[in-house]
Amino acid sequence: MIRCVSLLSTRHPSLFCCHISDFASRMRLLNRLKEDDEACVSALQSGSIFLFHLLRPLVCPTEGGGLTPVRLSWTSLTSVLQRLSSDRSLLNESVLIGLSEQNQNQAQFCLDVGVLDPVAVEAECDGTFVDMRKAFFLLTGSAAPFVAKGQALLRWHQETKFCSSSGRPTQRNRAGSLRVCGSITYYPKMSPVVIVLVSDGKRCLLSRQMSFPPGLYSALAGFCDMGESLEESLRREVAEEVGLEVCRFSFSGSQHWPFPQSSFMIGCHAHVNPAHTELSVDWSELEDARWFSLEEIDHALQVQHPIRGEPQVMWFPPKHAIAHRLIREWVELQRAQSS
Numbered sequence: 001m002i003r004c005v006s007l008l009s010t011r012h013p014s015l016f017c018c019h020i021s022d023f024a025s026r027m028r029l030l031n032r033l034k035e036d037d038e039a040c041v042s043a044l045q046s047g048s049i050f051l052f053h054l055l056r057p058l059v060c061p062t063e064g065g066g067l068t069p070v071r072l073s074w075t076s077l078t079s080v081l082q083r084l085s086s087d088r089s090l091l092n093e094s095v096l097i098g099l100s101e102q103n104q105n106q107a108q109f110c111l112d113v114g115v116l117d118p119v120a121v122e123a124e125c126d127g128t129f130v131d132m133r134k135a136f137f138l139l140t141g142s143a144a145p146f147v148a149k150g151q152a153l154l155r156w157h158q159e160t161k162f163c164s165s166s167g168r169p170t171q172r173n174r175a176g177s178l179r180v181c182g183s184i185t186y187y188p189k190m191s192p193v194v195i196v197l198v199s200d201g202k203r204c205l206l207s208r209q210m211s212f213p214p215g216l217y218s219a220l221a222g223f224c225d226m227g228e229s230l231e232e233s234l235r236r237e238v239a240e241e242v243g244l245e246v247c248r249f250s251f252s253g254s255q256h257w258p259f260p261q262s263s264f265m266i267g268c269h270a271h272v273n274p275a276h277t278e279l280s281v282d283w284s285e286l287e288d289a290r291w292f293s294l295e296e297i298d299h300a301l302q303v304q305h306p307i308r309g310e311p312q313v314m315w316f317p318p319k320h321a322i323a324h325r326l327i328r329e330w331v332e333l334q335r336a337q338s339s
């Protein structure tokens with residue numbers, strides 16, 4: 001929908017009134033909240049706040065067996081803090097995550113209440129603080145990326161409290177989108193990771209690391225090195241981990257990934273020459289790497305959850321992992337080519 005939006009600000013006269021979409025208007029408002037501390041404080045007072053305790057999100061169960069994050073209004077969180085005899089200034093630690101598309105651009109914040117007793121907060125707020133590794137795959141709808149972003153920002157603030165140059169405490173802006181020490185500005189950071197589904201035209205290559213739960217296989221992945229292009233990282237990772245040379249690749253999509261810290265996953269498909277598919281696996285990185293046929297992949301896609309006590313059953317990362325998307329895209333391509 002296109003409509004005339006007044007951009008609220010006399011500080012940007014050139015933007016005063018023009019025809020922009022709801023999305024563009026939301027993005028501009030979000031940017032303004034990052035830059036304008038006063039506007040951000042008033043957005044917090046009418047916004048909703050996701051709680052974390054030492055980086056564990058506060059969640060409650062849904063009817064379908066999933067989880068949903070607990071959100072509180074500023075007023076109800078203020079009352080909770082009062083009842084728990086906590087200083088209201090804790091709210092100043094809130095970090096802006098984004099604006100709600102469904103709820104008229106309502107601002108969404110996250111707050112780590114690690115200084116409070118988690119059991120008391122859980123009782124007050126009707127939720128449970130759950131480890132992110134458990135919560136992430138059970139969060140429903142668009143909640144998972146939102147919660148992951150909140151946790152990543154809170155972690156970054158905890159790790160950037162002091163300037164690595166002067167050793168002095170850094171100061172944050174109201175939105176929590178940056179921290180400064182004198183002339184040095186710190187911004188939240190992510191580590192780029194290339195994740196690649198390699199194919200020889202008929203089969204695809206999957207691997208597992210020692211740390212994976214039993215039976216889980218995924219696409220090859222690796223952190224990009226400083227100074228590399230995406231294609232250089234991709235070629236290096238495949239060569240390092242399984243000893244193959246990629247001849248061509250294509251980009252599929254990307255996602256923020258909260259583990260182990262905050263990665264920016266760049267998902268690609270890659271092809272190797274079908275005459276050179278013999279694997280030379282780096283066993284220090286991988287526990288297994290194998291070629292799989294379309295039938296084997298199809299079968300594993302039917303497995304919804306890991307089956308305890310049956311490590312032989314192969315299964316894949318869940319739907320909202322980019323690895324899952326790459327595998328499904330490969331299956332669709334194989335089917336299209338054989339029909």
Ligand SMILES: NC(=O)C1=CN([C@@H]2O[C@H](COP(=O)(O)OP(=O)(O)OC[C@H]3O[C@@H](n4cnc5c(N)ncnc54)[C@H](O)[C@@H]3O)[C@@H](O)[C@H]2O)C=CC1
Pocket residue numbers: 191193195218219220221222223224257259260261263265285317321322323324
């Ligand atoms: N979404 C998915 O389905 C999958 C996600 N992943 C994610 O991809 C990421 C990278 O995969 P790996 O095979 O572990 O990477 P990798 O193959 O680059 O090996 C990990 C090693 O790289 C080094 N390293 C270099 N830069 C690093 C950085 N910025 N942060 C941490 N370690 C760094 C460390 O020595 C570490 O032990 C992991 O965070 C993992 O969670 C991995 C597989 C599947």
Ligand SMILES: [Mg+2]
Pocket residue numbers: 220221222241285
């Ligand atoms: Mg790897």
